[in-house]
Amino acid sequence: MITVIKIGGNIIDNPTELEQFLTDFSKIEGYKVLVHGGGKSATKMAQSIGLVPQMIEGRRITDAPMLDVVVMIYAGQINKHIVAQLQAKDNNAIGFSGADGNLIQSTKRNHPTIDYGFVGDVKQVNTSLLKTLLEAGIVPVFCAITHDKNGQLLNTNADTIASELSIALSEVFDVTLTYCFEKQGVLQDSEDDNSVITEINKTLYNKLKAEKVIHSGMIPKLDNCFNSLSRGVQKIKIGHHKMLQNPDVLHTTITL
Ligand SMILES: Nc1ncnc2c1ncn2[C@@H]1O[C@H](COP(=O)(O)OP(=O)(O)O)[C@@H](O)[C@H]1O
Numbered sequence: 001m002i003t004v005i006k007i008g009g010n011i012i013d014n015p016t017e018l019e020q021f022l023t024d025f026s027k028i029e030g031y032k033v034l035v036h037g038g039g040k041s042a043t044k045m046a047q048s049i050g051l052v053p054q055m056i057e058g059r060r061i062t063d064a065p066m067l068d069v070v071v072m073i074y075a076g077q078i079n080k081h082i083v084a085q086l087q088a089k090d091n092n093a094i095g096f097s098g099a100d101g102n103l104i105q106s107t108k109r110n111h112p113t114i115d116y117g118f119v120g121d122v123k124q125v126n127t128s129l130l131k132t133l134l135e136a137g138i139v140p141v142f143c144a145i146t147h148d149k150n151g152q153l154l155n156t157n158a159d160t161i162a163s164e165l166s167i168a169l170s171e172v173f174d175v176t177l178t179y180c181f182e183k184q185g186v187l188q189d190s191e192d193d194n195s196v197i198t199e200i201n202k203t204l205y206n207k208l209k210a211e212k213v214i215h216s217g218m219i220p221k222l223d224n225c226f227n228s229l230s231r232g233v234q235k236i237k238i239g240h241h242k243m244l245q246n247p248d249v250l251h252t253t254i255t256l
Pocket residue numbers: 007008009010011037180181182183185186187188189190213214215216217218219221
């Protein structure tokens with residue numbers, strides 16, 4: 001049994017929320033992996049040096065200057081701060097990009113009409129090294145940077161990294177994948193935290209998407225969830241990190 005947790009930019013960008021999340025995360029028993037995004041911080045940093053961030057369907061167009069920014073922010077600033085905070089909470093965390101230990105190899109996205117630049121689609125996870133690290137008591141902390149094994153770093157969406165790591169780990173463990181964000185779960189009204197939909201299957205998802213109840217970043221997140229479930233991940237939850245220490249806190253469970 002292993003717990004894979006992903007946190008997004010809205011938690012990372014808020015020091016109090018991040019600290020509370022890491023406290024909850026540090027108390028999880030057994031094997032665990034943390035994946036973090038940081039899109040919000042990367043956008044701010046890029047703008048501060050005069051770059052113009054551009055997203056298409058939730059994916060960042062990543063030219064060479066933008067790649068430098070995301071490597072600095074994700075693999076550097078955010079990853080190392082999280083590792084230091086987990087060490088302070090007696091979790092033996094090590095921070096990784098996909099290049100470290102060849103843990104996540106990807107291929108540069110080749111889209112027929114859109115040039116995404118240095119964006120990578122995951123091709124392969126080094127599951128045996130990951131298993132060895134976990135068995136040695138390490139808590140791996142992954143950022144959203146991968147590599148192509150030819151020396152090129154690539155930017156890969158953090159939700160996708162969490163999903164692909166979970167799929168790979170499901171060959172050797174029972175995996176629970178949890179997407180933590182600032183809201184209580186998938187909501188009937190995305191502005192009302194009291195409207196949690198406790199279970200979503202593919203049919204309900206398609207209906208809610210057509211009604212625009214589910215929109216923007218939640219669409220690729222749920223697409224990742226259904227992909228993960230159909231490729232071996234046992235359980236997927238979406239919600240606020242409060243649920244990590246209190247199972248009674250309402251959240252959304254994804255089923256096929
Ligand atoms: N029905 C919904 N319930 C909850 N959030 C939704 C819904 N539809 C769209 N969203 C949006 O999805 C966002 C989460 O996706 P994303 O932007 O990828 O966040 P993160 O990277 O922080 O996990 C929320 O901030 C919210 O604005």
